[in-house]
Amino acid sequence: MRDRYLEEAKELLYKEETRTCAVVWADEAAKEPYVSEEKGIRPLMKLLEEGGLALSNGCLADKVIGKAAAFLAVYGGVSQIYADVISEAALRVLQAEEVYCEYREVVPYIVNRTKTGRCPMESAVWEISDADMAYRVLKEKING
Template sequence: MDIERAIKLIEKSDTVFAAVKDRKVIFVSEERGIKPALEFFFLGKETTQGSSVADRIIGKGAAMVLSLCCCKELYGGVISRDALASLKKGGQTVQWGTVVPYIINRRGDGMCPLEKLLSNTEDPQVGLDIIKKFLMKLGGK
């Protein structure tokens, strides 16, 4: 029931990411990329644990961050193979619209940089550290 509500939010509005828990919308975002998953993660496990999350696009970075949130169930409108494998390996209940080989970067000319950076790790905590370092480098430019 919660996952259906979250999915409706991302399908029928400008919302890109939605989390529902106990029939209440607890978080929505119109931001692109990894930002919504990170913002949701930083709400804390007391808030995120047991929630149902729908995201229009789930790459491996978002998958790793969301696995640390202890969500009850996840939906990705588009999900990369590595993201799906990571979530399944972590025991997450996951649904999806389309599975793609990888998430394409914003220029549309190659692989998302986080998909590349995370290709050699399966540990979500290590993945989170890699994501943080990547974003710090971006912020320094």
């Protein structure tokens, strides 16, 4: 069930056109809201690299959620998600983990930036079904 924290995350996301991601924590005393203009999964990876369950109880609003971002959200303990665009695979991950999710549009998969195929991060976890494994694969892919 959606609450005011998810609405607050959505407001932060759209406050400036260049924002791509916003997180608000249900425990207001825990952290200041987080906003990012970085593309892809980098904002979520940055929060996760801060250690532990950096996203725990977070309400995430993001312009695009593919399977990679969905796994990272699950891995970090996000409780609610809003996405402008979400892939079918991401939606299945979130539903399986019972993460509340709102979205504007569902697409078969997230396309890469050149629009010539599937997003490389979504492709990297396409056959994975475990959030821990997905995090390890994505971390290795990003850190190269």
